[in-house]
Amino acid sequence: MEIQEIIIKANKLILEDEQNQNQGTAAAATTITGTGDRCNFTKLPWHVVVEIMLKVPIEGLMRCRYVCKAWHELLLDPSFAKLYHGGSSSPTVVVLLQSSLFPHGNSGALYLIDPQEQEPSTIIAKFDHFPYLESTLVNSCNGLICSCDVRMGNPIYISNPVRGEFLTLPKGKTNPDRQFVSGFGFSAKSNQYKVIKYSEFVEIYTLGSGAWRRSKRVPPARHQSLFGIFFNGALHWLVKLPNQSVLIRCFDLDDEKFRTIPLPLSTFYEANFIKTHVGVLGDCLCLSSIVASISSDWEIQIWVMKEYGVRESWIKELTIKYPTPWEHWWNLRSIKVVTCLKNGEVVFDCEGSPAVYNVEQERFGLLKPNGISLTHVNGIAHAPSFVSLKDIAMGDGLKLFNF
Template identity: 30%
Template sequence: MSQRKEEGGAILRRRTKHDDDDLPDEIVLDILAKLPVKYLLRFRCVCKPWYSSIANPSFISTHHLNHSYVIHIPRNIPIPFFPGSSHSSDQVCTLACDRTFETISEFRVPFTFQSGFSHFVGSCNGMLCFTSSRSWSNVVYLWNPFIRKFKRLPNSQLFIMSLGIGFDSQNNDFKVVGIPRTFAKPKPPPEVEVYSLSSDSWKRVELGISWRPNVVSHKFNCVLRFPFVCGHLHWMIEMIEEGGGQEKHDTSTILSFDVNSEKFKELPLPDDEGSCITKCVTSFKGKLALIKFGNGTQPHITQCSIWVMREYSVIDSWNKLCVLSIENLTDLIGFTKDGLLIRKSSRPVSTNSELESKDKFVLIDLETLHEKEISTHAKYGFDEATYMESLALLDGTNVISY
């Protein structure tokens, strides 16, 4: 034990001209990059060079690659609004191992929403984004739980319907993109609002793509959080189009937003004949993915076709990964590194002479199709995302440390 302390002391000791036996700086930084955030926050105080190195964007990016987990947050059913009431402080985030789902730590949401429970927008490079569960609220928070700081964003000027969070790698900047609610049904939103953490402000960005003239109505599919893949945020738009006569048909497209250039483009879906009840865009192992839902051959069976875009933006690279037949599917939660996480209804069981039905959460391995039940205390389902410890700082106004 004493030998280990001496070795640790040698690494932590400030280098001088006479310390010829000390480790080279690049090896020290490589060791630091493998340490948890809580230790790095302390080590910033060792000396100014260490503080500068740990705060360097390049070091932060390297640290991201070494620490990946799963974070899940229970969904709550908002209760009617009462003046002076706040409920989001009751929500607890759970950090878990990305393979076993075993709990590593828990931390309470440190801010509250007067209009109801918080809604989890997403996770990107260790930064969490939340908004109110009430659709008329434009309150948005960014939160880095590992440095124990959160920030309320300035209010958006548009009536935001849905949000996504991404990271601008060219400018080392987090961005939140807001899609506004549109009341003119045939038209898409003519512009969106983009928040930049570096400038701490919103700006409007034109959609910049032509719209089909025969579209009667459209809506954004919000089954899952909007995925951030290859520097792009993605939304699925479901449309009703008129044909040559009076007939109408459904069509869909993926709207892609380049967080670096702040430009939009459309990505077509894969060609796949067959019935489909609904579909959603998501991500799996860092690639854009699509899940299509259809009726199975037996009652209570849902058929899920899972597609993955092997090469981003190359339409011909859409590949059907597998087709699952899932019994008693009640909710789709999302992908982890190991498979698809869902909620299934179970048969009622007798509890204190009463029948009680309790849903179960199941992780499906897409290679073996093996189902593994996940333990959680969530009553109404939960939101899940890949998460990594992060040194990403929150500075400027409306930043609170706790």
């Protein structure tokens, strides 16, 4: 039914396009076909066009928006966004935000990267006029990105870089003078997106509600990272309790309750709390940690939880030993897993320097989009989507901006 609705809309637009063909559209058609003739692609049955579009990589779709009015409307149609996001066409890419506060050789910008280890990684899109270049990436969920000003706790932004949309959330009540942690995710039960921020109390902002609401008091703990990792419907933080024990605290976005997840049967996490990060590797929750090694000065250990919530299912998935070509990296305080590529390579955030680790060759390589070295960046995994904030945040009363 959704495809049929798209077809009806698109057919009407094609008729308009044929009646109002102009030089700009003709030039775009020439680019697609390589000839000066009318783009033959538009002669295909429209249901075939939709099926083809659902298989086009996100980089190509972003360019297809400017070919003709019919394609533009198709790609921004909510029904197409739902179909594209629900399929396997939208691969995980890496978002890198280079803050304008640390312009190390480059001005502040946000990059969508197709990471590769063997060749220079491709920049899918670069946004030089992003509205929050002095903020920090919190996380990504279903094609939407959350970021905030960590110095003040506000403002918090939700954006979709593929559509060039963003909105600014109203200020919460959390005291910016106190440490706060935050996260962004999706509740499948309520079909709602939620932003979480807490210090002593939990504050919850549901997109579309228009206001923050305060929940229960939070048990005291020291958080390894300010930002929660969204996985399996919950946000996760590595915490150290007042009794010095270390565990993973998670906040379920469905029932809005805290739970705990035990760490592997090892005591080294208490001593390596600062050097350990929670992440997601493949379809599993993971831990990346820098630990002392008998055979070398230190090593990176990657543990994955094969069965979510079951302590006995933790296994050591990967060990990266010293030395490597990047010996100057071995004084790092921590290393975070960003994502795992289809070829098995792992993308890491090494304190602001993005890198790709080739498991088979056992070597690191700098992630250089288009040959450009980037430092002082935040990196997160991101699944691009054409979903519109207008549809998600209806009722918020917040102004939607474009960049």
